[in-house]
Amino acid sequence: MAYSDKVIDHYSNPRNVGTLNKDEKNVGTGLVGAPECGDVMRLQIEVNAENVITDAKFKTFGCGSAIASSSLATEWLKGKTVDEALAIDNMDIVEELALPPVKIHCSVLAEDAIKAAINDYRVKNGMEPLVLEKSHH
Amino acid sequence: MKQPIYLDNNATTPLDPRVLEAMLPYFTEKFGNASSRNHAFGWVAEEAVDYAREQVAKLVGCTEKEIIFTSGATEADNLAIKGVFEMYSEKGNHIITAVTEHKAVLDTCKHLEKLGAKVTYLQVKEDGLIDLAELEAAMTPETILVSIMYGNNEIGVIQPVKEISAIAHKHGALFMTDATQAVGKIPVNVNEDGIDLMAFSAHKMYGPKGVGVLYVRRKGPRVKVTAQIDGGGHERGMRSGTLNVPGIVGLGKACELCRLEMDEEAKRLSALRDKLESRLTQLEESYVNGNTQHRLPHVANISFKYVEGEGLMMAMKDLAVSSGSACTSASLEPSYVLKSLGLSDDLAHSSIRYGLGRFTTEADIEEAIAITEKAVNHLRELSPLWEMFKEGVDLSKIEWAEH
Numbered sequence: 001m002a003y004s005d006k007v008i009d010h011y012s013n014p015r016n017v018g019t020l021n022k023d024e025k026n027v028g029t030g031l032v033g034a035p036e037c038g039d040v041m042r043l044q045i046e047v048n049a050e051n052v053i054t055d056a057k058f059k060t061f062g063c064g065s066a067i068a069s070s071s072l073a074t075e076w077l078k079g080k081t082v083d084e085a086l087a088i089d090n091m092d093i094v095e096e097l098a099l100p101p102v103k104i105h106c107s108v109l110a111e112d113a114i115k116a117a118i119n120d121y122r123v124k125n126g127m128e129p130l131v132l133e134k135s136h137h
Numbered sequence: 138m139k140q141p142i143y144l145d146n147n148a149t150t151p152l153d154p155r156v157l158e159a160m161l162p163y164f165t166e167k168f169g170n171a172s173s174r175n176h177a178f179g180w181v182a183e184e185a186v187d188y189a190r191e192q193v194a195k196l197v198g199c200t201e202k203e204i205i206f207t208s209g210a211t212e213a214d215n216l217a218i219k220g221v222f223e224m225y226s227e228k229g230n231h232i233i234t235a236v237t238e239h240k241a242v243l244d245t246c247k248h249l250e251k252l253g254a255k256v257t258y259l260q261v262k263e264d265g266l267i268d269l270a271e272l273e274a275a276m277t278p279e280t281i282l283v284s285i286m287y288g289n290n291e292i293g294v295i296q297p298v299k300e301i302s303a304i305a306h307k308h309g310a311l312f313m314t315d316a317t318q319a320v321g322k323i324p325v326n327v328n329e330d331g332i333d334l335m336a337f338s339a340h341k342m343y344g345p346k347g348v349g350v351l352y353v354r355r356k357g358p359r360v361k362v363t364a365q366i367d368g369g370g371h372e373r374g375m376r377s378g379t380l381n382v383p384g385i386v387g388l389g390k391a392c393e394l395c396r397l398e399m400d401e402e403a404k405r406l407s408a409l410r411d412k413l414e415s416r417l418t419q420l421e422e423s424y425v426n427g428n429t430q431h432r433l434p435h436v437a438n439i440s441f442k443y444v445e446g447e448g449l450m451m452a453m454k455d456l457a458v459s460s461g462s463a464c465t466s467a468s469l470e471p472s473y474v475l476k477s478l479g480l481s482d483d484l485a486h487s488s489i490r491y492g493l494g495r496f497t498t499e500a501d502i503e504e505a506i507a508i509t510e511k512a513v514n515h516l517r518e519l520s521p522l523w524e525m526f527k528e529g530v531d532l533s534k535i536e537w538a539e540h
Contacts, residue, residue, distance in 0.1 A: 037482075038446075
């Protein structure tokens, strides 16, 4: 299977690889996927007092499309408010990276990771976790 | 653009230029139909096919009359299993095979189950070999065929075929083997190994694609299979269809070259393979899959824990290899062969198969080692699992959200 140039670009030069301190109150961590399925994504956000995401980091175990999806997600997250971040849809990722149908689950995982990170942040800061509609698994 | 280093010789091999040279005249001036008995064009073609039959027979220690040319090993597997099932239906309907067989065998058996066959799929031990006691226990008076592959395509393990055929014969069953990965790579002799039917293919031994062989024993016992393709009665009635003369000439030449060069080549390749393996297993958390004593000289299957196989192959774009990762197949399931060794899904997802061949050089192996080390280290930097492992987190204790 041939990869799109954008997948190759994110895969070869992944943006925002790394780890934020998960114990900080203003850091939200989302860990989604399972090793048995061949994909695990960890996505972290750092949020300031104005509810703006000032930093985002990821690490991903998975195929090229999974790595590219999470790298792209961190790029999009930075500078967005938490509410704007919640609006990111997996199909936006599919479109941007030109993922083929068999790789759509990678984008779903990235969307799940964003939402899981936001929920972790919300719970840490005394907010109710958002009830997430189960995405298309 | 620089060509990647080709280390996928279990998938297919490049055509040896000497084979191509032998084939070329049979596309043009010597184009005759080997069945045309009335003119020189036919005689020339028939003579070439007869010569190729001798070359093939010599490689596996049989007579020319026992060689049935087919379109490849898949067709030969189909002909052997379906042909025996039909021919020996009065004796019984039970077939024994193993879970690590190629799909050409497994899916043929599944098909026959719908037609009333009883099939036993033997499990393998964690080194990939079948348990002979289990085979013995599975034999019944209705067993007509035991079909166990010679060398495995994914992990390279060599099954104890002599012992298997002895058990099959003791219970009055025929022994068939898919020897696609073994013939031409290691000594295979149908008489010493007690083989009654054997499938193999030209393109795994530096011959052309689209040609294969079913060996069918003629003496002690005389084995018969019901034809699966009817027509002009070619190949002693077992496989009709105009013979692929250039392909068969190429197969013959490929067999001859393998016979002459096998000993040296096996030594050279196993030394290169051992080097590759010993260097790559120096990487932390990397494991060789399958038995390392009884195996083909040119295959290494290694799992690099905490990195995913397809992602790894993408990082190794200058290497042409294959992976047991689900992402490389349409099924989204990791390799059934690796899973049958008892490998967990995550290790199966993390596996790479290196298949060395005649044109693999020492420099290729050095480069393959360097590329793999770099890619594994790079992907582990990206891997949350690797980070957790390094922090001492027990990954089996985490509740993963299956998706």
